[in-house]
Amino acid sequence: MMIRNICFYFPYRSIGGVSSLFLNVANELSDKFNIYIIDFADGYMKKNNNNTKFNFINVDDFKSYPGGLSTIYIFQSTPPWRFNNLKKFPLKSKILFWNLHPYNLDYSL
Numbered sequence: 001m002m003i004r005n006i007c008f009y010f011p012y013r014s015i016g017g018v019s020s021l022f023l024n025v026a027n028e029l030s031d032k033f034n035i036y037i038i039d040f041a042d043g044y045m046k047k048n049n050n051n052t053k054f055n056f057i058n059v060d061d062f063k064s065y066p067g068g069l070s071t072i073y074i075f076q077s078t079p080p081w082r083f084n085n086l087k088k089f090p091l092k093s094k095i096l097f098w099n100l101h102p103y104n105l106d107y108s109l
Contacts, residue, residue, distance in 0.1 A: 003070055003072050003094070004034055005034045005066045006026070006029055006035055007057075007065070007074065008022040008074050010039065010045060012039070012040075013040055014044060017100065019044040019045050021100065022074070023045055031053075036056075036065075036066060037054050037057070039058075040058070066093075067093050068090065068093065069094075071093045071094065072095070073095050073096070074096045076100055077098060
């Protein structure tokens with residue numbers, strides 16, 4: 001099955017490299033995919049989204065998360081056990097952990 005939905009998940013309230021990168025990549029992909037931005041209502045990606053093609057989902061609104069085999073979620077890398085709500089994501093969706101910093105997987109810091 002082809003990917004139709006791409007969800008960028010990075011709830012963060014201030015400017016940062018991940019938020020900026022995710023918005024830039026989402027803009028590049030918005031002509032070919034349904035783009036979902038998952039952030040706080042007052043988060044950086046939500047407030048700085050200038051693309052009307054994006055769908056915004058509040059981070060706590062799990063019932064609105066698209067699911068199925070045609071959906072991929074993109075996260076900043078983190079050890080999966082540190083992600084509190086991973087079990088609430090729709091079944092059969094794909095997950096991509098994008099390693100943006102060497103310490104993303106060092107959970108001892």
